[in-house]
Amino acid sequence: MREEPAAPAMNAGQRALEKIRRERAEQKNAELQRAREVLQQDKQVQQAAAAIPEKVAQRMGKRMIPFVGIPLFLSMGVFVGFWYMATYRYMSFEPSLVAASTILILVLGLLGITYSVMSTSWDPDREGSLLGTDEFSRNVDNIKEGLTRSRDNAVLRDKLASDREMQLALSKMDQEESKKKKNISLESKLNDELE
Structure with missing residues (x-):
């Protein structure tokens, strides 16, 4: 048998270059995964209409009575x-x-509408507090997070639309995943038949 020659030892520059290449490949892969997740989220949003759960809407209505009604009648x-x-x-x-x-006083009523919506617990299973100060801060944080995520997703969508290489890499990734699924399903069918 022939022995394969040992790979030459890398010097510090080659190791650094290899590390940079590996990091860039990992970044590219992570960016592709994020782009894929954004595209999947877009498909889900197109398929299902977003709606406020009934319990949450009723809670908002109950909160609006004092926060809007009092300033309006005042x-x-x-x-x-x-x-x-x-x-x-x-x-x-x-x-x-x-x-x-x-x-x-009517402006106070408008602020009351905003506060009544923002101070309601948006979780259908959680009632929330009487004044809703905790819910208000939680909901404001959720909105900030959502706006940041939307901005990042918009940048990613723009990049995806203009970057042909990224589109090709995504389609290649999808093809590889579908092949894996087919192989897994074929393997499970064979196992089922053997049993």
């Missing part, structure tokens, strides 16, 4: 109060004061 009460004072008490008010007072 603004109407302030307006009626100004009208009453002007009509029956013969007091005069600047129209800008009346408008500013009612609009300010």
Whole structure:
């Protein structure tokens, strides 16, 4: 038998170059995996419509009653109060004061809508606290995380659309995976027949 010659020992520069090549290959593979996951998520989103669970929607509605209802009725009460004072008490008010007072309270109502949605537990199985301060911070963090993920996914989609090499690598990866699945299914069929 012939012995194969031993591979020559690598010097420090060759080892560093090999390390860099390996790291780049790992980065490329990780990027391809992320691109693949984004494409799979896109398919899932297209197939299923996103909806707020019924329990969560009911919770949001219950929270809106005090956070929106009170400012709304208060603004109407302030307006009626100004009208009453002007009509029956013969007091005069600047129209800008009346408008500013009612609009300010209506703005509080708009903030109440936002807070009532954001302070509701978005988990259907978890009720949440009375004021919802913990849920508010958790939901704000979820939104920040989602926006960051969306931005990263958009960059990846743009890169995928413009990078032909990446598209080819993804299709090659899909083909290899389908071959593996076929081999596994063929192997399981053979095992089933042998048993």
